[in-house]
Amino acid sequence: MSLVSFVKVTYKHHDQLKQAIADSLNLIHYHFSSKLENIVIKPNMCYYWDYSTGQTTDPKFVAALIDVLREQISPDINISIVESDASAMKCKYAFKMLGYEELAQNYNVKLVNLSEDKHNTVEARASGQSFRFMIPQTIQNADLKISIPKIKYTMEKIKITCTLKNIFGCNPYPQKFKYHSKLGETIVAINKVMKFDLHIIDGIIVSGIQPRRLGLVMASTDPVAIDTAAAKIAGLNPKTIKYLQLAKKEGLGNTAFIPKGKPLEHFKPQYPKKNLQTKLMSKAYSIAVQTGLSKKLGLE
Amino acid sequence: MEKIRLGLIGLGYIGKIHLKHCQKLKNAKLIAASDLSKKALKIATDAGVKQTFTDYEQLLRNSDVDAVIIALPTHLHTRCAKQAAEAKKHIFLEKPIARNITEAKEIISAARKNNIKLMMGYPLRFNPAFCKVKKRIDDGTLGEIEIANAAYISTGPFMHRAEAHTPLPVPEWWFNKELTGGGVLIDLGSHVINLLRWYFGEIANIKGHFGYRFNLDFEDSATCIAKFGNGTLAVINVGWFSQGYHLKIELHGSVRSFSANHSPSNPISTVIQTLTRGYSKFYEGHLAELQYFVNCLIKDQPPSPSGEDGLKDLEVIEQAYKNQIRLG
Numbered sequence: 001m002s003l004v005s006f007v008k009v010t011y012k013h014h015d016q017l018k019q020a021i022a023d024s025l026n027l028i029h030y031h032f033s034s035k036l037e038n039i040v041i042k043p044n045m046c047y048y049w050d051y052s053t054g055q056t057t058d059p060k061f062v063a064a065l066i067d068v069l070r071e072q073i074s075p076d077i078n079i080s081i082v083e084s085d086a087s088a089m090k091c092k093y094a095f096k097m098l099g100y101e102e103l104a105q106n107y108n109v110k111l112v113n114l115s116e117d118k119h120n121t122v123e124a125r126a127s128g129q130s131f132r133f134m135i136p137q138t139i140q141n142a143d144l145k146i147s148i149p150k151i152k153y154t155m156e157k158i159k160i161t162c163t164l165k166n167i168f169g170c171n172p173y174p175q176k177f178k179y180h181s182k183l184g185e186t187i188v189a190i191n192k193v194m195k196f197d198l199h200i201i202d203g204i205i206v207s208g209i210q211p212r213r214l215g216l217v218m219a220s221t222d223p224v225a226i227d228t229a230a231a232k233i234a235g236l237n238p239k240t241i242k243y244l245q246l247a248k249k250e251g252l253g254n255t256a257f258i259p260k261g262k263p264l265e266h267f268k269p270q271y272p273k274k275n276l277q278t279k280l281m282s283k284a285y286s287i288a289v290q291t292g293l294s295k296k297l298g299l300e
Numbered sequence: 301m302e303k304i305r306l307g308l309i310g311l312g313y314i315g316k317i318h319l320k321h322c323q324k325l326k327n328a329k330l331i332a333a334s335d336l337s338k339k340a341l342k343i344a345t346d347a348g349v350k351q352t353f354t355d356y357e358q359l360l361r362n363s364d365v366d367a368v369i370i371a372l373p374t375h376l377h378t379r380c381a382k383q384a385a386e387a388k389k390h391i392f393l394e395k396p397i398a399r400n401i402t403e404a405k406e407i408i409s410a411a412r413k414n415n416i417k418l419m420m421g422y423p424l425r426f427n428p429a430f431c432k433v434k435k436r437i438d439d440g441t442l443g444e445i446e447i448a449n450a451a452y453i454s455t456g457p458f459m460h461r462a463e464a465h466t467p468l469p470v471p472e473w474w475f476n477k478e479l480t481g482g483g484v485l486i487d488l489g490s491h492v493i494n495l496l497r498w499y500f501g502e503i504a505n506i507k508g509h510f511g512y513r514f515n516l517d518f519e520d521s522a523t524c525i526a527k528f529g530n531g532t533l534a535v536i537n538v539g540w541f542s543q544g545y546h547l548k549i550e551l552h553g554s555v556r557s558f559s560a561n562h563s564p565s566n567p568i569s570t571v572i573q574t575l576t577r578g579y580s581k582f583y584e585g586h587l588a589e590l591q592y593f594v595n596c597l598i599k600d601q602p603p604s605p606s607g608e609d610g611l612k613d614l615e616v617i618e619q620a621y622k623n624q625i626r627l628g
Contacts, residue, residue, distance in 0.1 A: 088467035
């Protein structure tokens with residue numbers, strides 16, 4: 001079984017964040033190789049909604065991670081922060097608006113829009129279906145890939161998004177909306193060809209039915225295990241989340257995990273969970289969007 | 301005139317709202333629409349608009365069109381409005397009137413020269429809640445208004461746009477100050493300044509503090525303090541930084557205080573309103589302003605807010621940009 005760590009951080013001062021990240025790595029016995037040269041960090045940037053909404057990874061969290069990497073590996077390590085254009089978000093604006101341009105300048109790291117990167121096309125299969133993806137060169141050339149996701153509810157059938165979905169965001173093809181009818185399968189397929197080494201959740205602010213300051217840092221080398229743990233914190237039964245089960249079946253990781261650090265139960269009650277009313281509203285909205293009714297009724 | 305024949309220029313976010321409302325107008329019919337997007341024109345055709353054009357100049361050449369609704373990006377207002385005036389079309393022009401005072405004056409001059417009516421789109425002036433405020437001020441029940449607080453906070457252009465279930469990026473022009481004329485103050489601030497000018501008359505002095513949360517080269521928040529000629533002091537807060545929507549006017553008079561707000565209905569009410577009325581109550585000011593414009597054309601009356609009002613709003617905004625309060 002994989003290890004998943006849970007660390008509580010009360011404030012988000014830089015040194016406290018650094019310590020929380022270092023603690024989360026120690027708890028899963030993670031050690032960086034001294035031979036690393038190129039590191040890729042993939043935060044979760046969501047539209048133009050900044051970290052305070054719980055939708056986007058806090059650049060201050062990434063800054064703390066960069067310091068941990070430089071202290072534990074080498075001050076000269078090459079670090080690239082990557083994201084790709086999405087249906088409604090353009091990196092050239094998101095980097096600036098979400099605070100990543102300032103971070104890159106202050107910390108001397110590279111910002112890479114994967115949609116503008118050179119790439120190779122590869123085929124991947126999941127659930128018996130075949131997909132073709134472009135793999136960006138920056139991802140291929142990295143010798144350590146770190147995903148820094150958020151824990152978020154989604155209106156989509158997949159119910160919750162965390163690191164597996166964040167890695168799906170490395171797909172350089174901007175019109176990601178086209179995948180949404182097979183989103184679960186696509187997420188699993190892309191994770192099979194773009195494997196990340198380390199997953200550290202920025203759970204300082206999480207996004208449930210509303211944002212909430214949870215002060216949580218989680219780490220694991222297993223994307224399925226950490227997403228399963230995140231689903232539990234969000235009050236969801238991982239067995240009902242089909243793409244997590246598919247990810248396990250396709251060999252991306254385990255749904256069983258050994259928790260380390262603060263008990264998961266410490267965070268679970270504080271997560272802003274769906275109640276019956278929001279569950280019904282969410283279901284009704286999802287049906288309205290799928291059937292096109294939402295536009296006719298003025299809900300969009 | 302018996303029935304006003306309208307042309308709609310621009311089918312972006314606000315243009316599509318006007319398209320819907322045009323179907324509800326009395327004594328008017330939308331007969332033509334133009335937009336660069338063929339997808340958008342298809343929506344107009346589906347709504348029963350007979351003539352559609354990708355080039356608005358073709359629409360302006362149509363002698364059947366009496367008046368046009370211009371719902372284009374701000375940088376296109378001057379050229380389009382001048383051409384419309386020269387084609388003798390009455391104009392309903394979305395706010396802000398233009399990017400700057402020079403352009404606004406050109407539009408007004410073209411309207412005067414061609415003897416056409418020019419009305420600015422300021423739906424808050426037609427919103428029942430804010431009309432009630434005006435009535436309370438005018439009938440004296442609040443006494444003299446010493447202080448007014450106005451706040452208009454929303455996502456601004458950074459809303460998650462969706463069309464046919466496909467999210468769309470924010471149009472590029474919104475990111476270019478040269479094309480918009482400014483940030484949130486010219487966008488949302490123009491609504492509030494126009495409304496307060498309607499309530500209290502002209503602004504004698506204004507200063508502004510500007511915020512740049514999103515690191516862009518235009519402000520995404522503004523706090524202005526304005527002194528009106530009648531003595532009222534107003535604090536105006538506008539912002540594009542929130543996922544929520546908040547629009548509230550609060551007045552403190554020598555007799556009593558009064559407030560009014562405007563907020564979206566919950567989804568269930570929106571569905572009921574759409575099914576029963578054909579439009580959401582949230583936009584009733586938008587429908588009322590169009591109906592008023594049509595009525596002015598039929599009765600041959602000058603509409604208000606006029607082009608001159610739009611110019612005055614822009615002069616106040618330019619003054620606020622110049623008189624910056626720096627708090628470090």
